[in-house]
Amino acid sequence: MYWKNNPASNWDSIFDRENLCLDDLMREQNLLEELKGQNKKLIDFLTKPDVALALVRLVTQEPQENEKPEMRFVLPNLACEILTSDIQPMYNVLSHEEDIWKCFFSFLEDNEPPLNSLMASYFSRTLCSLILKTGTQDWYTYQFNCLKALEKVTYKGNFIDLLLKHLDTSAIMDLIIKISTLLEGPPLRSNIFTLFEKEQLILKLVNTLDSKNVSIRQLNAAEIICAIEVASELHPLEQNPLVISIESPETVNMVLVKIFGQTEKTESTLLGGISILQTLLMATKLKLVKLLNKYYFNF
Template sequence: MFWRMAGLSTASPVETILDKENFTLEELLDEDEIIQECKALNGRLINFLRERAQVEQLIRFIVEEALEDAEKRRTFKFPFIACEIFTCEVDIILKTLVEDEELMNLLFSFLEPEQPHSTLLAGYFSKVVICLLLRKTVPFMRYIQANQDIVKKLVELIGITSIMEVLIRLIGADEHMYTNYMEAMQWIEDTDVLEMIVDKFSSSDSPEVHANAAETLCAITRFAPPGLAAKISSPSFIGRLFRHALEDARPKSVLVNSLSVCISLLDPKRLTLGVYHHTYNRQITQGPPVTANPETVEGMLESLGDLLKLLEVSSAENELLTTYGKLQPPLGKHRLKIVEFISVLVTVGSEAAEKELIRLGAVQRILDLFFEYPYNNFLHHHIENILVSCLESKNVPLIEHLLHECNLVGRILEAENNYKLAADLNKPTVPCEGRLPPRIGNIGHLTRISNKLIQLGNNSAKIQAYLQENSEWTDWHTNVLSKRNAVENVFQWACGRPTALQDRNRDSDDDDYQDRDYDVAALANNLSQAFRYGIYSNDDIDEAHGSLERDDEQ
């Protein structure tokens, strides 16, 4: 090769070390070019590293913590280089490891309870195990099947994200795994791994454990083999999940993360698409409705009443000061998650779910939250989705319940007529003292809901008749809503504002862009100039950071 020709390159430092009579593994690991030489399949180097003694020492660097007084290279460099050697995927080195049971036992000794399990070494351990799983699937799975206690140990350490990733891949809950190795993993379906994971909600108080357990279960709902998928969607498993979620003494993170699993069971794609994409995509393209196993839905309905009771209670009874006033108490993450769960449940189109929501008065209570917390846009998006789903439902009693018992139109008109935040100390959201009360922050959502009502009224005689009977609605529609829609029609603007996502309902052809008078690059440049020349002060930036830190409370 060109760089090996005499006179054109110097000898590799790795070759210099290999030329010595008595060199050590540590000398090689301390050389920066060792990874490059591994990837270049340097024969002399590979033959040395493939020896059992060297593989064992590499594993020890990864699974054993260095002593407190050890050199920095032993603490940081050697474990990193050892991990990189394995992940170079040199077949003969991986073969030495995976075919030696004692070496595999040494590797998985990292999972023993008495080990410190540092985040750094956990990451290296995870990379090596996943590399073996991908490149030596059959012998690796054979070893795991013969040592099934490894699965239990992985679950015990699920709070470490690197360990969680190993568990997800091991049980087949990864879209890139096991397309050709279904037989090698069939045994995992007969284990009680799902029960072990869900019981972490009860056995641990750590929010990290709860979040990672939920992420693992969500991954199973998306990509797991049929056996595990059937088990996790069964009513008995749903009941077990809700029992943990609704325990009074458990942290609210259990409820929040349990509901994430339920949401993923109802709509497996939701967690990968994100909240906003899901909401807008559904409203614009009118894609196929979400479908879910009826037995799964019925299993969730058994606990729906107890779940809705939690909407009356906030996890934070304290006051939270904001730029517009104070929250007393804040909405709380768990109540927001309950509303999100209802939002997905409604989109399933289950008649049983709709009847239960009517019976329990769920929509009415959720509508109350919409007006009690007029600045929580996360809440507003979910509730708008609920209202639109109810209005689009084929279940006439649900539509009538929303229009009559919930008085949707009346509440819209009341908010529009009293668009300033009320200074009522008995309400959760109170304006600042000594300042003019601000405009409520959900007018935009009310506008979209109103337009949706009118749109559906054109295709529904019942909705049309209901709207026409209300003279106040007719006047407001003519004198306020129609003019607002004309002002907010961005296709008529010439001030440089790009269109919003929900307004992009035309083809992106040349004529469409020629009609617009904005320059995105210029807008971005203007914004950067504003920050550069101090138009926005550091106080503004600090305030933004502070608001992020309080997201959990709101």
């Protein structure tokens, strides 16, 4: 049996063992319950830099194919649960350790598309936990750790290209959407907007609408653009350079060229381009309605 049952009262004795290793600890049946119960010894052990790095490797390095199918992703799944268990010391070590970020970037750099969908979901969920605010985080700590994470991806220099390399994986598309739309606080949002605009996210997404790209890449690119445009309605007074880029005449013209100007057209190119134009039309209509309502109310 893989799991070993240990009553909560026995947990303190676990850490008295000599040469206790992560693999042994992950075989304890009620590990997650103890972690969520804020067991200090457990948290201290799991947030050691070398242990946290080992956990990150489990969610970024695909298990060997010769493992039993029913067991192959047990440890990566558990590692993801540990890394995203809303424990503040874990956020601290993940956002600051250079070797951990090397693992994150290597997952995108070293693997060719398509990514294993399970591994991509573990990776995306872990990264989101560092950038998006969780329920128990205080505002100061969230901003501090998020800024540190954004500093890492900014310094990398080609983060957007690495993500777009795997645009045919739904978990990566979701990651881009969440990072682009769900950050809290104007300073953090401004930072990510500036980074994504500098790396020409919108231009690269529109250029993905091309018959040489597989259908899922094109449709995912269009979905990201639409999601960013729709989410901007939640912050109507915000100067979002991504939205400005989406709504620019140059971008609209590019989308029209993708739909009508290419010699070879695919259904996904047409669907993606039309969905972008429809979203822009709806956004324009909504802004007009709000403007008219404001005018009549003041009148």
